[in-house]
Structure formats: C-alpha cells, structure tokens
Amino acid sequence: MSIVVLMETEPLEVPSGGGNWAPGGIRALHAARTDPSVIEDSVPEDPPERTLCGADARAMERHGYQPEQPSATWYPQNLEGWVCARCDAALRNS
Numbered sequence: 001m002s003i004v005v006l007m008e009t010e011p012l013e014v015p016s017g018g019g020n021w022a023p024g025g026i027r028a029l030h031a032a033r034t035d036p037s038v039i040e041d042s043v044p045e046d047p048p049e050r051t052l053c054g055a056d057a058r059a060m061e062r063h064g065y066q067p068e069q070p071s072a073t074w075y076p077q078n079l080e081g082w083v084c085a086r087c088d089a090a091l092r093n094s
C-alpha cells in the first residue's frame, strides 16, 4: 500500500495563458491510496481518482511528501493544520 498526499487548493483566478500556483491557497490536505497492482505495473504516477474521504482527487494538487519512516505521519508536519480529519481517521483505522 502506498499513500499519496493531495492538496485541495482554493480556486484561484488564473489569467488565461497560465500563471503560478500560489502557495498559501491550501484548503485541506487529503490522502489517497495508490493501487498496489498499478504500482507493480510501474506506472505509479497515475493519479488516484478518489481521496480516502471520497473527494475527487483529480482536481487536487499532488504533494511530493513521502514518509521517511513507517512511524512517520502520512502528511508533512508543517501542514498539519490542514489535514482532512476523515482521511486521517481512515488511515488510522486501517
């Protein structure tokens, strides 16, 4: 099992032609499971479709955080205040 961290961001008015994603627009931090069978097929970059709390993961920004130890939290410590309680509970109960 592998967990990816996804950031639900504030919808920002981005000028047509592109723009920079503004840090600080985080609304919540969600978790999603990647399918082990998908990973073994060596396409781990395929984004999951749903977060653990059932939100649409495809509209979210993927965070590059990876726990360095099994005992580490699934989310980056500096973003603890934004952790989705339902995703967190789902991981604790698994």
Ligand SMILES: [Zn+2]
Pocket: 029, 030, 031, 051, 052, 053, 054, 055, 084, 085, 086, 087, 088
């Ligand atoms: Zn969530």
